[in-house]
Amino acid sequence: MKMNQSLSESCREIAVRARRASDGLATVHRDRKDRWLLQSAAALLTLSEAILAANTRDMEAATDLSAANRDRLWLTPERLHGMAEGLRQVAALPDPVGFVREGSVRPNGLEVRKVSVPLGVIFFLYESRPNVTADAAALCVKSGNAVILRGGKEAFHSNTAIYRILSEQLAKCGLPIDAVQLVPTLDRDAVGELLKLKDLIDLAIPRGGESLIRRVVAEATMPVLKHYLGNCHVYVDRAADLDMAERIVLNSKCQRPGVCNAMESLLIHADIAAKFVPRIGASLRERTVEVRGCEITRSYLPSALLATEADHAAEFCDLIVSMKVVSDTESAVDHIRRFGSGHTDAIVTGDLKAAQYFTARVDSAAVLVNASTRFNDGFELGLGAEIGISTDKLHARGPCGLNELTSYKYVVYGEGQVRD
């Protein structure tokens, strides 16, 4: 960023370069994009020392981070292998650009095709984990989009090292070098400046804590793909297999409690509460999960704290769960509609009617029957990879992979047809 430019001018220049790169990228064939992905994967490993050295600088400066966040920031040779493997996996996915979504010949002979095209320019904002730099660049470029990356300040040196390698390989593969850019300053105002540029940037994707996302939504002039919260529920119905219910509850809560598709609220049918609440309470306690329950929960599980409304609405991202005994499936659905975040909700039941009622009425990005909430994920649902999860209803909902980073256009071939 040149010193004699104002911040707003430099940000506009970044976006103009991205727009120009996206024009070039839109019609590039798959083989060149895949070659870039594979050569970048190789280069990340060949040049791993430079990345690890940059990461060490970040780690040394990150003295005030929590242990969990230090771990997220940390890069190891093994993690670099995972990052490279991620790029190779994206290379293996089908090209989403040029995919014919629908097509028909009209009665008058017009040949109509609805063809996937890139969105254009994506502004991707993320926190902490430096491997997201490579993941996001890979998904954006494979889908024909130019991307402007803005990582967390803790990971700045790591991100820059990774970005440089990706950028070098763009040049080597004959792709527009500005297809991937990293905002070269930590000035927070740069984010606001970029979010103003709706004529140059087609989509903003913030991935991180709720405050980052709220800021982006408040300031963005272009569409934003996002989810605010993942207050995910598991409802254990009267007709549930209780062994299965226990397995699903524990997996949903404990397998990775810090992620957005982890369970935060557990609803239990009153008819099985006397049996299931003490049982699941004991299993959760074994795994050091704190239970905050309703009055009925506490009558079966006296060790539970009393849940407040805020607890029922919370995304704890931690080993805490809110628990409530409900009188029937309808009450469970009402509770989810009131407190849920439209992210991921599951029912455990052997009763088909209850399952159908639940899947029809719960208005969330993913609704599961007899499966862990942790399955709401791009890999698990078959998208191959994801750049994030959306709880919006417009454009894309649920995990967003390569296809969700495209738009489409109608391409129509005729033989001189005109309208009557």
Place this chain on the structure above:
Amino acid sequence: MKMNQSLSESCREIAVRARRASDGLATVHRDRKDRWLLQSAAALLTLSEAILAANTRDMEAATDLSAANRDRLWLTPERLHGMAEGLRQVAALPDPVGFVREGSVRPNGLEVRKVSVPLGVIFFLYESRPNVTADAAALCVKSGNAVILRGGKEAFHSNTAIYRILSEQLAKCGLPIDAVQLVPTLDRDAVGELLKLKDLIDLAIPRGGESLIRRVVAEATMPVLKHYLGNCHVYVDRAADLDMAERIVLNSKCQRPGVCNAMESLLIHADIAAKFVPRIGASLRERTVEVRGCEITRSYLPSALLATEADHAAEFCDLIVSMKVVSDTESAVDHIRRFGSGHTDAIVTGDLKAAQYFTARVDSAAVLVNASTRFNDGFELGLGAEIGISTDKLHARGPCGLNELTSYKYVVYGEGQVRD
């Protein structure tokens, strides 16, 4: 609207009622929605006298409208038949709700379906033509959405009469009566109040002039489906069949010059300019079309006015066309990328390479080869009906029909699967 409420309270109440209605509507089976459409079609004809009387009131008040706009406002028994037929056609279309867009069984046995669901609540703003009241309500309700209608003030009595009939039939068919609401005041501030309610309204669709659309985009807190302008191009390539080119140009420009997919700019390859410019110039003059051309155009067609940059960028919506001679397909594409509005652009050519270049590089909602721009239309492209045309890239692009008024959710059935 009760007199003792503030405008903002009344608007919120409308939106709350719409939200509640949308909850009920989301799981209604197709037969009940279709019955409502067919009964409404019948009732529009049975009660046509009331509608025509209301329309007469509007017509009597509309003394300061242009002849064209008076014609748009005017309802006749024949036009009411057309309106009823429109509802019957929507009834005959497939139900977009519950449609499985994709589905698979994952390696671990999870059955994944991506199922179409309604968006929720749609705020639809439109100008003048009262038949749009019935069309928009039909498309929204058929796609399971509640709709808040806000028509033009000129058509207020006509719209209210039509709305009352639709509303009565909702009640008779056991559908939520608030599934269709008409903003019951002409206070312009009501629009601003409703556009604030992003928690209750999922999508705003403005259909009308550019100033209405710009106002909605500026004030809306929810997503907006829209196009600003239709500056549509026809490019007549060197390899064009000139008879076909003439037919397409005249149809694109003259068949209905006031609509968004009419041609506004004509580009002609230099190699055929000496032959084609005088010929098309004469044909356009016969149809009283005013030509504003570049210097080269004028060397072949001295009667043409000199085109300004503003002319090349304009959507005339009238019998005016801007014309430019270009040196090759690349220059034509560059011109369209610079001046176009991303709506509809066509090439006339017999050269496959030129057609492929044009369709790949022109980044518009619809790109046509050897066909009139007038085909960018929901009926013509096979969507059955349309609520509008989008030039946005997110969510929906081009004509928006029933499917574009839906979102989706992932419904996943398992047998107790958890993640490793």
